[in-house]
Amino acid sequence: MQPGRANRARPAKAMPQPGCHATAGARPRHTCELADIVRRHGPAYRRAHRLPRSHLRVLRAIEVCRTAALGGHRESCAQCGFSRCAYNSCRNRHCPKCQAFAKAQWLEARQVELLPVPYFHNVFTLPHELNPLILCQEQNQRVVLGLLFHAAAETLLAFGRNNLGGTLGVTMVLHTWDQQLRAHFHVHCLIPGGVLSHDRTQWLPAKPKFLFPVRALSKVFRGKFLNGLRQLYVNGQLVFPAAVAAVAPLAKPAAFAALLAELRGKPWVVYSKAPFAGPEKLLGYLGQYTHRVAISNSRLIDVDDHQVRFHFRDRPAGDIRKVATLPAHEFIRRFLLHVLPEGFTRIRHYGLLAGRHKNELLPRCRQLLGADQPEPVTEKSTADWLLLLFGLDISRCPQCGHQPLQCIELAPVPCGASPRATSIPSAVKKEDTS
Numbered sequence: 449m450q451p452g453r454a455n456r457a458r459p460a461k462a463m464p465q466p467g468c469h470a471t472a473g474a475r476p477r478h479t480c481e482l483a484d485i486v487r488r489h490g491p492a493y494r495r496a497h498r499l500p501r502s503h504l505r506v507l508r509a510i511e512v513c514r515t516a517a518l519g520g521h522r523e524s525c526a527q528c529g530f531s532r533c534a535y536n537s538c539r540n541r542h543c544p545k546c547q548a549f550a551k552a553q554w555l556e557a558r559q560v561e562l563l564p565v566p567y568f569h570n571v572f573t574l575p576h577e578l579n580p581l582i583l584c585q586e587q588n589q590r591v592v593l594g595l596l597f598h599a600a601a602e603t604l605l606a607f608g609r610n611n612l613g614g615t616l617g618v619t620m621v622l623h624t625w626d627q628q629l630r631a632h633f634h635v636h637c638l639i640p641g642g643v644l645s646h647d648r649t650q651w652l653p654a655k656p657k658f659l660f661p662v663r664a665l666s667k668v669f670r671g672k673f674l675n676g677l678r679q680l681y682v683n684g685q686l687v688f689p690a691a692v693a694a695v696a697p698l699a700k701p702a703a704f705a706a707l708l709a710e711l712r713g714k715p716w717v718v719y720s721k722a723p724f725a726g727p728e729k730l731l732g733y734l735g736q737y738t739h740r741v742a743i744s745n746s747r748l749i750d751v752d753d754h755q756v757r758f759h760f761r762d763r764p765a766g767d768i769r770k771v772a773t774l775p776a777h778e779f780i781r782r783f784l785l786h787v788l789p790e791g792f793t794r795i796r797h798y799g800l801l802a803g804r805h806k807n808e809l810l811p812r813c814r815q816l817l818g819a820d821q822p823e824p825v826t827e828k829s830t831a832d833w834l835l836l837l838f839g840l841d842i843s844r845c846p847q848c849g850h851q852p853l854q855c856i857e858l859a860p861v862p863c864g865a866s867p868r869a870t871s872i873p874s875a876v877k878k879e880d881t882s
C-alpha cells in the first residue's frame with residue numbers, strides 16, 4: 449500500500465533527456481493528471497469502443513488510484529486533533545502516479561549488481577511498418593515484442609563473444625511510445641563495458657569510449673529479427689484478423705514474404721548513446737527508462753470537454769518543446785496503445801545479468817576487477833521508503849510532532865460515496881499490478 453499524498457507534491461527531477469522522454473520537472477505541480485482525463489472521458493470512450501480486458505483494467509486502475517474507491521486509512525493525532533485520509537494506490541504499472549516506489553525498490557536491488565566499469569547504452573528500434581501487425585492483437589504483441597528482446601539480446605551477446613571474447617551482460621527495457629504517444633517500439637540496453645572470458649579467468653574490457661559498431665549491430669539485429677518473425681509465421685503464432693485491413697492480407701504467404709523482403713531491404717535503426725564514466729550516476733539514469741509510462745503527469749497541460757493538451761519535444765525540428773492538442777478520445781486511444789499484455793515482462797536481463805547466472809558470475813567479475821563484494825540489500829517498510837524518498841515521517845503528526853498517530857483502516861467505497869471507517873484490514877481491495 450502506498451499512501452497517496454506522498455508523491456503528489458513532488459516535482460520530477462530534471463535528468464538527461466533520451467529521445468523518447470519529455471523534459472520532466474518543468475512545472476512544479478501537475479495541474480492536470482492522466483486520472484483526470486480518464487475520469488472525464490473514459491466512460492464515453494468505453495461506451496464507444498470494445499476494449500480488451502487488459503485495457504479496461506488499466507483505465508479502471510488509473511481512475512480509482514488514490515481515491516476512496518480503493519480504501520486506505522485515516523490518521524489522527526490524539527494531542528492536537530489533526531486528521532487526514534490516505535487512500536491506497538492502484539499499483540498498476542501503467543499508472544504514472546504509482547512508479548516512484550516500484551522504481552526505488554527496483555533500483556536498490558540493481559545496486560548490488562553494478563560493476564566498476566564504464567556502461568554503454570544502445571537502443572534497438574523496430575521499423576514502423578510492423579506497427580499494425582503488433583497492435584492489432586494481444587497475441588501478436590506478446591510474441592513480436594518478445595522477439596524484439598530476443599533478437600536484440602542475441603545480437604549483443606554475439607558481438608560480446610566475437611568482438612570481445614566472452615560473455616556480456618545486458619539489461620533491457622521496452623518502450624513502445626514516441627513523444628506524441630504514437631507507437632514506436634524500441635528497447636533501451638544498458639551494457640557494462642567488458643566481458644567475462646569464456647574460461648572465466650579474465651575480465652576483458654571494452655574500449656573506454658566505444659563498444660560495437662552500430663551499423664554492424666543493425667544488420668545482425670535485422671537478420672535475427674526477420675528470421676524469428678518468419679519462424680513465428682511458419683509456426684502459426686501470428687494472428688491476422690480479417691477485420692483489420694492493414695493486416696488481414698498478410699495471412700497469405702506471398703504477402704508476408706513481400707513484407708519481409710521490404711523490411712530486409714532497408715536499414716534498421718540502432719543507435720548508441722554516450723557511455724557513462726562509472727556506475728555512480730548510472731542508477732538514476734537507468735531509472736529514467738525502467739519505470740516510465742507512455743506519458744508522465746508533468747507533461748499534461750489541461751483537459752476540457754473535447755480535447756487534451758500536452759507538451760512534447762519535436763526531435764526532427766531540433767528538439768524544440770511544443771504543445772500537442774488531441775481530441776480526448778484520440779488521446780485515450782493513443783495512451784492505450786502502450787498497455788502491454790498482462791504478465792508481459794518489460795525489463796529483462798541477459799548474459800552475465802540473467803537471473804540464472806548472476807549469483808555465480810557477478811561475484812566472479814567483481815573479484816577479477818578487484819572490487820569489494822556489495823552489502824546485501826536490507827528490506828524496507830513503506831514508512832522507511834517515504835522517509836528516504838520524500839523526507840516524510842508518517843509516524844509523526846505534521847502539525848504538532850506528536851508520535852505516534854492513531855490509524856484506522858478505511859474500507860473501499862464506490863465512487864461518489866463518503867469513506868467509512870472499518871477495523872477489518874482484509875476489506876482493503878488489492879488491485880492488479882500488471
Ligand SMILES: [Zn+2]
Pocket residue numbers: 466467468469623634636
Ligand atoms: Zn525510449
Ligand SMILES: [Zn+2]
Pocket residue numbers: 509510513514537538539540543544545546
Ligand atoms: Zn496508480
Ligand SMILES: [Zn+2]
Pocket residue numbers: 525526527528529530845846847848849850
Ligand atoms: Zn498533532
